[in-house]
Structure formats: C-alpha cells, structure tokens
Amino acid sequence: MQQLSPAQSPTPGRSARLPRDERRRQLLRAAHDVFVANGYHGAAMDEIAETAHVSKPVLYQHFPGKRELYLALLDNHLASFTELLVDALNSTTDNKQRVHATMHAYFQFIAKDDQAHRLVFESDLNNDPEVSARLEAFNAKYADAIARVIAEDTQLSHEEATLLGRALAGMAQISARYWLETDKNLDLEVASELIYRLAWRGISRFPKET
Amino acid sequence: MQQLSPAQSPTPGRSARLPRDERRRQLLRAAHDVFVANGYHGAAMDEIAETAHVSKPVLYQHFPGKRELYLALLDNHLASFTELLVDALNSTTDNKQRVHATMHAYFQFIAKDDQAHRLVFESDLNNDPEVSARLEAFNAKYADAIARVIAEDTQLSHEEATLLGRALAGMAQISARYWLETDKNLDLEVASELIYRLAWRGISRFPKET
DNA sequence: CAACAGTGGAAATCAAGATCGGCATACAGA
DNA sequence: TCTGTATGCCGATCTTGATTTCCACTGTTG
Structure with a gap:
C-alpha cells in the first residue's frame, strides 16, 4: 500500500513519470514557450527544463542538443x-x-x-x-x-x-x-x-x- | 630624425601607433568584415582584433563591448x-x-x-x-x-x-x-x-x- | 632622459551547453 | 503480496567558448 496513485507526491520536487512520447510532447511545448519568449540565443536549456518542471538530463535524453530541439519545433x-x-x-x-x-x-x-x-x-x-x-x-x-x-x-x-x-x-x-x-x-x-x-x-x- | 615612417617595423608583430580616431575607424572596418562574414554571434572579439592586427585590449579601449561595437556599425x-x-x-x-x-x-x-x-x-x-x-x-x-x-x-x-x-x-x-x-x-x-x-x-x- | 600613452601576452571570469552516477518508481511475474 | 528489473528522473559537476581585465614592456614626446 505504498505506491499510491502517481498524482500523490512520490518525492517532493520530483515530477511524475510519463511515457516517453508524452514527455517529449511536453518538452516541445515548454521549449516552444521559451524560444518564443526569448529567441533562440536568449533561451537557456535550464529555463526550458524548469518550464517543463523537469531536470536538464531529461531534456537531453529526448533531444541531442538545443539546436535539434529548435529544429524539431x-x-x-x-x-x-x-x-x-x-x-x-x-x-x-x-x-x-x-x-x-x-x-x-x-x-x-x-x-x-x-x-x-x-x-x-x-x-x-x-x-x-x-x-x-x-x-x-x-x-x-x-x-x-x-x-x-x-x-x-x-x-x-x-x-x-x-x-x-x-x-x-x-x-x-x-x-x-x-x-x-x-x-x-x-x-x-x-x-x-x-x-x-x-x-x-x-x-x-x-x-x-x- | 628617428621616427621614420610608421610603416617601418617598430617591433615585429606590433602594430604602428595610430591617432585615436584613425584607430577607431580601422577597428570598425575590421569588425564590419567579421560581423558580415559570421553574423553577430559567430563573430569573436579575438577574430576582430586579429583582423585589425591589434590586440584585444586595444579593442576594449575603444568600445565597451561587443554589443556597442555592433551598434556603432x-x-x-x-x-x-x-x-x-x-x-x-x-x-x-x-x-x-x-x-x-x-x-x-x-x-x-x-x-x-x-x-x-x-x-x-x-x-x-x-x-x-x-x-x-x-x-x-x-x-x-x-x-x-x-x-x-x-x-x-x-x-x-x-x-x-x-x-x-x-x-x-x-x-x-x-x-x-x-x-x-x-x-x-x-x-x-x-x-x-x-x-x-x-x-x-x-x-x-x-x-x-x- | 624621464614620464607617458599605447600595446600584447596571458590569465581571470563567466555563462551556458552537456554529462555522470545514483536514486525512485512502476510494472511483470512468481 | 512480494521481489526483481527496466525505465525515468535528479543533483551536482564538467567542459567549452567567449568576454573582459591585469601587468609588464616599448616606443614616443616634451
């Protein structure tokens, strides 16, 4: 009876696990917002990760780099x-x-x-x-x-x-x-x-x- | 009768002294070339200085920074x-x-x-x-x-x-x-x-x- | 000949992209 | 229900590249 619904706080400050595709879409949304607000060079990978409520390594598990992320969008x-x-x-x-x-x-x-x-x-x-x-x-x-x-x-x-x-x-x-x-x-x-x-x-x- | 033409090599690899205005114009020319060739972010202050046959400190004595240099141009x-x-x-x-x-x-x-x-x-x-x-x-x-x-x-x-x-x-x-x-x-x-x-x-x- | 302005080499600083190793979670199968 | 395993996630750190500054040296000028 420990692993309750994922909506419960699993560990404070840790975002819920998501299927790979869904996470990818979420990251793209976040990246879109940050790029739109700041332009390419003004956008920091840190900020994109933060916007998605995720840590940077997660970002890099889905996209090889900033450029590729931008190109996908x-x-x-x-x-x-x-x-x-x-x-x-x-x-x-x-x-x-x-x-x-x-x-x-x-x-x-x-x-x-x-x-x-x-x-x-x-x-x-x-x-x-x-x-x-x-x-x-x-x-x-x-x-x-x-x-x-x-x-x-x-x-x-x-x-x-x-x-x-x-x-x-x-x-x-x-x-x-x-x-x-x-x-x-x-x-x-x-x-x-x-x-x-x-x-x-x-x-x-x-x-x-x- | 010592100060011969500045074109003489005062010290190998050292550029002749120039009046401030003239030096400034030369730096602007060099910066122009580098910016045109590489775009703003692709242009390095190193390269601008090198193109002008001058060291970086000279560049910074004429312009507070890269941005201001670009804005002047x-x-x-x-x-x-x-x-x-x-x-x-x-x-x-x-x-x-x-x-x-x-x-x-x-x-x-x-x-x-x-x-x-x-x-x-x-x-x-x-x-x-x-x-x-x-x-x-x-x-x-x-x-x-x-x-x-x-x-x-x-x-x-x-x-x-x-x-x-x-x-x-x-x-x-x-x-x-x-x-x-x-x-x-x-x-x-x-x-x-x-x-x-x-x-x-x-x-x-x-x-x-x- | 002495002060001085200008110069270059090299190094400090800094921001941002990229990565490493370990921890947490969900799910499958006994 | 229990346990093993694969997957997803994070803190902390590394690395790179570029801007900016320090300091000693050199030629010039009064």
Whole structure:
C-alpha cells in the first residue's frame, strides 16, 4: 500500500513519470514557450527544463542538443503553415481568389496565439545552414506558387515572375507581422483584404514593358 | 630624425601607433568584415582584433563591448542608408518617380559590395531591444514616407495607408535580398524596375473599396 | 632622459551547453 | 503480496567558448 496513485507526491520536487512520447510532447511545448519568449540565443536549456518542471538530463535524453530541439519545433511549424497555405491554394481554381485565400491564410498563421511566427521568423539562428535551408525551401515553395499565378496572367520570363513572387511573399510576411504588432487595430479580415488587393492590383495583367 | 615612417617595423608583430580616431575607424572596418562574414554571434572579439592586427585590449579601449561595437556599425549603416533614401525621395516631386527612385536606392544599398545589408538585416541580434528599436525606427520612417505618398493618391485612412506602406517597404527589402542571392541574374536596373512597377501598379489610384 | 600613452601576452571570469552516477518508481511475474 | 528489473528522473559537476581585465614592456614626446 505504498505506491499510491502517481498524482500523490512520490518525492517532493520530483515530477511524475510519463511515457516517453508524452514527455517529449511536453518538452516541445515548454521549449516552444521559451524560444518564443526569448529567441533562440536568449533561451537557456535550464529555463526550458524548469518550464517543463523537469531536470536538464531529461531534456537531453529526448533531444541531442538545443539546436535539434529548435529544429524539431521549426519543422513542426513550417509543416502546419505549409498545410494552411496549400489548402488555401487548392480552395479554388480562380487565381484572384487564390491570392485572396493565400493572403488570408498568411495572416491567420501570424495571428495564431501560440506565436509560432516568432519562432519561425524571429529566431536569431538564421545563419545556421540547417535553419536557413528550411526557411529558404519554404519561401521558395510559396513564392513559386505565386510566380506560377503571375506567369499565367503575364508575359514575364520565369526569372522575372519568380522575383515578383518573392516580392509578394515578402510583402505578406512583413505586413502581417507589422499588423500583428499594431495590436490588431485593424481587423484581420480588413488588413488581409487590403494587402490582397494591393498584391492583386500589382500583378494582374502585369504588362511586359512600361 | 628617428621616427621614420610608421610603416617601418617598430617591433615585429606590433602594430604602428595610430591617432585615436584613425584607430577607431580601422577597428570598425575590421569588425564590419567579421560581423558580415559570421553574423553577430559567430563573430569573436579575438577574430576582430586579429583582423585589425591589434590586440584585444586595444579593442576594449575603444568600445565597451561587443554589443556597442555592433551598434556603432549599425548606426553608421542605417544613417547612410537613410541618407540614400531621403535623397531619392527629394530627387523629384512626382510621386511615381519618387517610388521609382526609392526602390532603386533600396536595391543599390543591398547591392553595395561591403555587404552592409547583411549586418543590418541578417544580424542574429534582432531580439535585443536596442537593435530592434533602431530597425523599427528606420522601417517606420521609410514606411511612413511611402504611406504619405499613398495617402495623397487614395482615400485610405492613416492606419490603412501605413499598413500598405509597411507592405511595400517589406516587399522592397525581401525582393532586393532575394535578387542579390540569385547572383544578380537580372540587372539591378531591370530588377528594381520590375519591383517598382509592381508597387506602383498596386498603389496608384488604390480604390477605397473593392 | 624621464614620464607617458599605447600595446600584447596571458590569465581571470563567466555563462551556458552537456554529462555522470545514483536514486525512485512502476510494472511483470512468481 | 512480494521481489526483481527496466525505465525515468535528479543533483551536482564538467567542459567549452567567449568576454573582459591585469601587468609588464616599448616606443614616443616634451
């Protein structure tokens, strides 16, 4: 009759045992919070462990190091973001509506209350090749999708269309992040609509010269 | 007649004495090179000193620390960048030409062969309040200038025009940086012209609704 | 020739990531 | 119910890398 329910205090200051998967998820949540709050370099493994109510060795039993922990989170977020965008793209076959839906999806991701965008776009680890490769791949995918839309409607070369695609992708990112920092004075719908109109006016029937 | 040219070796491995200002400029040049090559966190004070052919104590006599050294460089670059943009804005009174000139100036700054843009936009120190405050101030100034142009030509509210200004400022930044990484397949003139046209089509006579 | 400003080598300090050995807990099988 | 064993967990420590400072030396200048 000693080992009562695990909720009882087994030993003061010791956290309950968890199955490996569940513990891993918990650690990821904690790491997410700390990275979001402090950025990559500002986040200490100590603090992540403490946030998860766990000691550091536990952290290292699940992840080889800080970088890998961050990369795991980055992969998760980029995957869900990509899914959002792909769904928006596939939601219609009308290019105008596509741009609209995609822009809206972009703003939605930025507005998510887990602040995943901070981890993705404001980590101070952009110089790491693994990180920049992932971000570059993501941006390339998004920008190319826009470039295809542009190419359909214009006479531009592939290179030129791609440049414009990047430009609009960047516009979406920067403007959405700015919008968020204004404490959402404008409604999400209003803001994303404005940017969509700006983008669509810019590219639709874009003339080859002048 | 003893103090010969300082280029003579006073003592092997010892650098010639320099007036304080000149030494400072030399240190800034060296720091710039190292920061650009390695990013903020990747840059070691050792390496900066070595690049300047000087010992670390000298470095610390001119700058209290690594952060201040970086901030000094950031201030310099932002000031010269601002000057570039202001000149472009004042080069004409026609708003269309203004946007054109400004976009061109943006690409020129990114293309400068000292790679100052890396130090400004790709430093991994964006979470530092001093740094983000400076970047935010710079972006605000630039975006507000664009917003004024927009407000002149449209019926949009101040908030809405500012959001669009940010959007275009972000577009300039992201597209110029992308363009640079394509090894300048497109000529600077061609690329900046494309982006300018995209921007101007987007904002000129922007309708209040739909 | 004497004070002085500037310099470099080397070492103190410090923060943060990573690890080691042992203890506690749950569960399986007798 | 009892006991063995594998698994999860922790305190304490090690290690590394970078910033910062100390001190003796050297050339310069009045």
